[in-house]
Amino acid sequence: DFLLSLSVKDRRQYHRTSGSVPLDDIPVWTPAAGGSEPNRYPRNEKLDQKISLYSGDITKLEIDAIVNAANNSLLGGGGVDGAIHRAAGPLLKKECASLHGCETGEAKITCGYGLPAKYVIHTVGPIAQGGVGETERKALRSCYKNSMETATENAARSVAFPCISTGIYGYPPEQAVHEALATVREFLDAHHDKLDRVIFCVFLPTDKELYLQTLPLYFPAGDTPKSDS
Ligand code: APR
Numbered sequence: 757d758f759l760l761s762l763s764v765k766d767r768r769q770y771h772r773t774s775g776s777v778p779l780d781d782i783p784v785w786t787p788a789a790g791g792s793e794p795n796r797y798p799r800n801e802k803l804d805q806k807i808s809l810y811s812g813d814i815t816k817l818e819i820d821a822i823v824n825a826a827n828n829s830l831l832g833g834g835g836v837d838g839a840i841h842r843a844a845g846p847l848l849k850k851e852c853a854s855l856h857g858c859e860t861g862e863a864k865i866t867c868g869y870g871l872p873a874k875y876v877i878h879t880v881g882p883i884a885q886g887g888v889g890e891t892e893r894k895a896l897r898s899c900y901k902n903s904m905e906t907a908t909e910n911a912a913r914s915v916a917f918p919c920i921s922t923g924i925y926g927y928p929p930e931q932a933v934h935e936a937l938a939t940v941r942e943f944l945d946a947h948h949d950k951l952d953r954v955i956f957c958v959f960l961p962t963d964k965e966l967y968l969q970t971l972p973l974y975f976p977a978g979d980t981p982k983s984d985s
Contacts, residue, residue, distance in 0.1 A: 759867055759868070759869065759874075760867055760874065760875075764778075764818065764874075767872075767874070768872075770869075770870060771870060771871070771872050772843060772844070772845050772869075772870030772871070773815065773816070773843050773870070773871075773872075775816055776816050776817070776818040776872035777810075777812075777816050777817055777818060777872075778818045779817075779818065779819050779914050779953065782808045782810050782817070782819075782953070782955060783808060784804075784805050784806075784807065784808055784953075785807045785808050785809045785971060785975075786804070786977075787971065787972045787975055787976055787977035788972065788977060793973055795972070795973055795976035796938070796973045796974060797941055797945075797973075797974055797975075797976065798976070799976045799977065800944075800945060800948075802944075802948045803941075803944050803945075803948060803975060806944060806948065806951065806952065806953055806954060807940075807953075807954055807955075807956070807971070807975055808953055808954070808955040808956070809955075809956050809958065809964070809967050809968065809971065810916065810955050810956070810957045810958070811957075811958050811959075811961075811964045812957070812959070813839065813959070814836060814839070814840070814916055814918050814957040814959075815839050815840055815842075815843035815844075815871055815872075815873075816872065817872065817873055817916050817955065817957065818872035818873065819872075819873055819874075819914040819915070819916055819953070819955065820873070820874050820875060820907070820911075820912035820913055820914045820915065821865070821868075821873060821874065821875040821876070821877050821907050821910070821912040821914070821915045821916070822840065822868070822871070822873040822875075822876055822877070822915075822916045822918075822957075823863075823876075823877045823878075823879055823899075823903045823915065823916065823917045823918065823920070824836060824837055824840045824876050824877065824878045824879070824918075825837060825879065825880075825881055825918050825919075825920045825921065825923070825925075826858060826878040826879065826880050827880060828857050828858060828859070828860065828880050829857055830852040830853075830855055830857055830858050830864070830878055831849060831852060831853065832849055832852075833924075834924060835923045835924050836918045836923070836959070840871065840876060843870060843871050844868060844869040844870050844871045844876065845869050845870035847867075847869045847870075848866060848867075848868075848869050848870075848871075848876065851866040851867060851869075852866060852878065855878075858878055858879070858880050859880065860880045860881070860882055860895050861879075861880070861882070861894070861895040861896075861898030861899055861902065862879065862880065862898070862902055863877050863878065863879040863899065863902035863903045863905070863906045864877070864878050864879075864906070865877050865878075865906050865907075865910055866878065873916075874912065875907075875910060875912055877903045877906050877907060877912075877915070879899040879902065879903050879920065880899070881895065881896055881899050881920040881921030881925050881927065882895035882896055882921055882925065882927065883921075883925045883926065884921060884925060884926050884927035884928070885925070885926040888927060888928065888931055892927065893935055896920065896921055896927065896932060896935045896936070897935050897938070897939045899920050899921075900917065900920070900935070900936055900939040900940055900943070901939050901943060903915065903917070904940070904943045904947075904951065904954070905943075907951065908947060908950040908951065913950070913951055913952040913953070914951075914952055914953040914954075914955070915951065915953070915954055915955065916954075916955035916956075916957045917936065917940075917954070917955070917956055917957060918957055918959065919932060919933075919936070919956075919958060919959070919960075919963050920932070920936070922963070929962065929963055929966055930966060933963075933966050933967060933970045934970065936956070937970060937971065937973070937974035937975075938974060940954050940974075941974045941975065956971075
């Protein structure tokens with residue numbers, strides 16, 4: 757409660773790691789007009805300035821909430837889960853232990869402790885080693901939707917997502933990106949007043965390329981100029 761009561765500036769003395777990235781240093785992603793595939797959603801100018809694509813370590817982001825790709829126990833693991841627990845310090849695991857786990861597709865919030873982020877929103881993605889069916893698709897969308905809902909319930913206005921389930925849990929990234937972007941687009945269409953920024957935090961160069969190619973389909977630029985007939 758003490759840490760949550762502090763301003764961003766006052767919390768800096770409690771960061772356990774250096775090199776934090778303030779929200780203002782995370783550029784807004786602007787769609788480049790045009791592109792090969794047809795857009796899947798019409799342009800919504802209310803969503804301009806709301807999306808960022810950030811390539812790097814999510815534990816460095818000094819924003820309201822970072823999302824953790826956790827497991828059902830919520831007691832830590834490898835990948836981004838391990839990185840977040842290492843940077844946050846032991847109190848994170850202590851609070852997680854009090855939450856008694858998390859169902860796949862659900863989201864639970866804790867303090868960020870030694871992280872520059874105020875909160876951590878823990879969500880558990882589907883394990884997709886055996887291939888992706890409707891169950892896995894729905895569970896992955898729930899991770900994104902429930903994480904954004906949890907953020908808005910706690911007045912967190914900037915949220916960063918890692919590429920949930922696409923590492924150890926084996927969800928093909930080129931399929932996961934569509935579930936992630938469609939869910940965020942639909943949530944922002946309905947609740948754009950509740951969030952200032954949704955950041956897709958990619959860690960692998962392949963994911964950066966994938967998001968650069970796919971974002972314009974879900975957050976299209978202005979209408980393609982009408983050809984004067
Ligand atoms: N910052 C941002 N993204 C990261 C970081 C980091 N520091 N470290 C890894 N990633 C990326 C990975 O490159 C991958 O794209 O996070 C994405 C998710 O990969 P995992 O962390 O393996 O998560 P997931 O596939 O959802 O598997 C969850 O792994 O760590 C365990 O406890 C966790 O059992 C759970 C399982």
